[in-house]
Amino acid sequence: MLRTIVAVATVGLAPKLLVAQAASDTLAHIAFTNATVIDGTGAAPVAKQTIIVNRGVIEEMFETGSRKLAVDVREIDVAGKFVIPGLIDSHVHVATDPAGGDANAPAMLRLALLGGLTSVRDMAGDAIVLRDLAMQSKRADSDSPRLFYASLMAGPSFFTDPRTKASAHGGTPGDIPWMKAITPSTDMKLAVRAAKSTGATAIKIYADLPADLVQKITTEAHRQGMKVWSHSTVFPATALDEVEAGVDVISHAIYLYWAAIPNPPMHYADRVPPRSAYDSVPPDGAAMQDLFAKMKAQNTVFDATLSILPRFEAATGASFGLVDPKRAAQWAYDVTRAAKIAGVTICAGTDGRLVGVRDSMPALHGEMELLVTRAGFTPLEAITAATLNSAMALGSASTLGSIAPGKMADLVVLDADPSADIRNTRRVAFVVRGGVIHRRGR
Ligand SMILES: [Zn+2]
Structure with a gap:
């Protein structure tokens, strides 16, 4: 059962159309690049991170540009945005x-x-x-x-x-x-x-x-x-x-x-x-x-x-x-x-x-x-x-609750920094659940 086409506007870049929200899409490799990551452990925000998501799970995280992305990876540039755990x-x-x-x-x-x-x-x-x-x-x-x-x-x-x-x-x-x-x-x-x-x-x-x-x-x-x-x-x-x-x-x-x-x-x-x-x-x-x-x-x-x-x-x-x-x-x-x-x-x-x-x-x-x-x-x-x-x-802290390799790719991408003002957690750009992107319709 195919779901709807979801448009993800990445601020500062030309809006990209993200198609294929089918279940099979969760098998895809996605790289969220240039993210400022707040990982949920209480650690300070870390800028310029790439989060690799594979089959719905966070596979790796590293500084954007420090490694080449695999050819089959779909890159989603989230420069200027803040990523927190779901x-x-x-x-x-x-x-x-x-x-x-x-x-x-x-x-x-x-x-x-x-x-x-x-x-x-x-x-x-x-x-x-x-x-x-x-x-x-x-x-x-x-x-x-x-x-x-x-x-x-x-x-x-x-x-x-x-x-x-x-x-x-x-x-x-x-x-x-x-x-x-x-x-x-x-x-x-x-x-x-x-x-x-x-x-x-x-x-x-x-x-x-x-x-x-x-x-x-x-x-x-x-x-x-x-x-x-x-x-x-x-x-x-x-x-x-x-x-x-x-x-x-x-x-x-x-x-x-x-x-x-x-x-x-x-x-x-x-x-x-x-x-x-x-x-x-x-x-x-x-x-x-x-x-x-x-x-x-x-x-x-x-x-x-x-x-x-x-x-x-x-x-x-x-x-x-x-x-x-x-x-x-x-x-x-x-x-x-x-x-x-x-x-x-x-x-x-x-x-x-x-x-x-x-x-x-x-x-x-x-x-x-x-x-x-x-x-x-x-x-x-x-x-x-x-x-x-x-x-x-x-009782699910081994799979949920923070941004780390091995955890489910449950992420919230925010337009503003929640560590500066907690009210910014409401500034949701889009949500990732198990590697699938969800976005409020316009
Ligand atoms: Zn109650």
Whole structure:
């Protein structure tokens, strides 16, 4: 199935027409020349680089002009442009809408890819839809980011949530392979095997589970080769319990607070802290430092999801069940800053609309901006969060997340320098996914 002809205007040169976006084209040799490369590791930009892409993989990188290109190589001169790794949103939900809004998912994913996202981590939803989308996203010529998703586990009391009913496809929420209620008598081997059979990369641990069950789930999931992605407090288990259990990623800065509190609530429904809460736990105090040290020791990745906070800040008076949502938001920014300073690996996830309503651009650009403006990241650190660290969250850092020989050729070519101003990650000239070029139509 042939895809459309894509025009790539290379600034400063005559526009070139890049034809042949067929799947077979991914077998082609491409040389992006004169690129300024920001490789995703946090290293400073390197000018005048040639990136050789072969069969969808980065084959080599060297200074432009230092070697002759092979005759069959198609050269794409990107002089004046900045090349970063494909961006990875580590917290999306593309199939959780009980009202059926997920029918838009393919279109949204396409916009996400065109805006720079080459992978996403879906934090659980309707696994039948997710599996379909994920399979489609494995095609070499797919116009979706690569989609990785989780199968959900929670305490039985969680499964009264209306979202779970829609995702159950007539089954009983809590008693289907991708949404399993866990109790002390659950056969964990079978539960994890069923979750794995859905095609999920990971178990998502969500709500209403004690520390010992979090431990049991994590041990068995790892034994069967699955990752474990958790909410940062699941009640009564806190971030501290989860990190000690060995989960791979914890999500949401705003709930780290509970790790400092003895006897946290038993149920996720009671997650809203008391009025004095955020003043009693300094975001860079001893309790949080202890948590950060354990996260570093266990290589736990922290998915801060700052993008949910501006809504808290915009609230007037008590809102979201919080007495002072502004205060809570500030605490979450500050704890993310403290975690960064402590050396915790922080990825970039948004947990909201995948792409903006007005600009059709991925929300992840806003997350990177918040990391810089509110949590003290340098632009290069924010780019690492949204590339290499998000790839770590996926468990795919050996193939994704940075620009290096042997990695997938997932690249975003930018018209302006994102290390000078993080907002320049929005200046997308074109996107390369597995060696295939994708560009927004005019
Ligand atoms: Zn979420």
